[in-house]
Amino acid sequence: MKSTAYQLLATDGEARRGQLHTPHGTVETPAFMPVGTQATVKGLLPSQVETTGAEILLANTYHLLLRPGHELIRDLGGLHAFMGWDHPILTDSGGYQVFSLAHRRKITEEGVIFRSHLDGSKVMLGPAEAMRIQLALGSDILMSFDECIPYPVSRETAEESLARTHRWEEATLEFRPEDGRALFAIVQGGIFEDLRLQSAEFLTNLPFDGYAVGGLFVGEERCDTLRVLGAVGPRLPADQARYVMGVGTPLEVVECVMRGFDMFDCVLPTRNARHGQAMTFAGAIRLKAARFQRDEAPIEEDCDCLACLRFSRAYLRHLLMAKEILAATLISHHNLRFMQRLMDGVRRAIEEKRLVAFSNRLASGLGAS
């Protein structure tokens, strides 16, 4: 099995153009990963996800643990076979969902005991469980187990949580796969820059295969987000991939790229699509708006997605008003294709050392070529 490895190809300031090699193929970076929470990118066939240009998906350990269960997926050949996706898969560790979705959490040194949000059953998730589950799923990239603290918290709480997160993450190394699959660490520390740097230092001295930053974009001021990312980015190993979890809008992704990060994931392109919001380089548009009732144009003129190649805004609006499933499929495909076109532009801009100009054009809504 081919090992996971990051290869740096070019830089533009702190921004990096690279390739992430995994057992299921190579991912061009910076890369946006669509989210397949429950072993499906909502509304799309795997073959349709492929045609957006996506090269790697994220799936959620917490959701798959509760339903249908990781052992079932393992017994049926692993997550790739189960969901029909032959390309790389990254799984999160479930930490974030335990702290955002689960009920009646109790934190112990071994992990978190909680009640399933589906049926109230009692579940334990800690470093050992998170790793066993991800190994059973067969992900290419496994994420270490961390605690996600809410915002705001006191420095004392952040320190205490970070120390436990570090113990948990170190414990996951015992399960680090030796078959080429990768285990990424997650830098935490809230908005406290010195805790973030301490976390980066502690984790980069351990034999992880890549590094993520978690616990940002949870309500803090944007200046704090960027300050933390700007401080942490340069402290991460140049020869390993860097991932900002749960990000984000087109501009946020580019801001992260400019601070040296390579990988991103977000549910917004598909979630917003289901609510009728389409992404364009001139800004997002609400397709339910009355002004699109007779609009014969596609969502975006130069887009080659399933929606734009064939259907008018008027038709998409009709599908949304009539609550037709096809609206979710078409607009999700558009938004995911949009994100990949954005990343294409980002990668080209880095290669040509004009990422700042690219970012300025994007912010002005002038397109991103």
Added chain:
Amino acid sequence: MKSTAYQLLATDGEARRGQLHTPHGTVETPAFMPVGTQATVKGLLPSQVETTGAEILLANTYHLLLRPGHELIRDLGGLHAFMGWDHPILTDSGGYQVFSLAHRRKITEEGVIFRSHLDGSKVMLGPAEAMRIQLALGSDILMSFDECIPYPVSRETAEESLARTHRWEEATLEFRPEDGRALFAIVQGGIFEDLRLQSAEFLTNLPFDGYAVGGLFVGEERCDTLRVLGAVGPRLPADQARYVMGVGTPLEVVECVMRGFDMFDCVLPTRNARHGQAMTFAGAIRLKAARFQRDEAPIEEDCDCLACLRFSRAYLRHLLMAKEILAATLISHHNLRFMQRLMDGVRRAIEEKRLVAFSNRLASGLGAS
């Protein structure tokens, strides 16, 4: 523009193997028409509907009149362009929905005044309106305007309704397209065989382009359904297409074919799919059942639909339990592909004069090759 015309190729008893030529292409008959109620076959792209083998769709005048409006569709280039379907489309006249969905109906000689089930607005639908709407939509086959009586009704009510239906249908002839598109009449008369024959005689003496039987499968005993169909079939012109509206299960379709009918439509393959029911030649299966939890087999071994080519029953069950949109897409594609495989078998069986044996095998759940 090519004219609509039915061409008889072979017979097996009363059953007919033929071709229906329309301005948007040729349909091999007997044919099953998927239903695209609101200008979309629920959950599927037009290109996916094509890959089921479907050659013609049905769309609903009543639904499209209320939303988004036939004038909007006409102004955007007609229904084919609007929904991205380049093949034949048949539209019903709205009569059935007016009597099953609309509120506060008032029947006059000119038609029916009712309240929209969407917003309560007052709408008038009669022979003239039904034709103007279908002409605006640009359907290849327009249906005449009729009254659908409930079951059971008295003979007196049935007679009175039939007389009005005949006046309405005759009135639609004034709008019969002269550009190759077809106008089909609808035989009514409830379960009263003599009224049905009277209706067939009256309508076949008028210059319609094809004939449908409506108002069956509305709760009457199956022996009455078959008795009416068996009596009416032979009275319809041999050189024109014959359509049983709203039918049906695989066995019902074959029963109708054996009585000389060529065209069928039904929402059940897609509606049942959304509820997790998959059609197979060994009978329907409820994919939510616990016994499929770890079932690695496809829905049906020899099926080439989007679901069976790639996904296990276990995965489809997971999607259903997790209420994922993709379940509707995959199982709808399977069920529509199943109906087309059924019709393939029916057509071959007629060509080889073995439709009765085919029907017996189907009824025994032994497959249908």
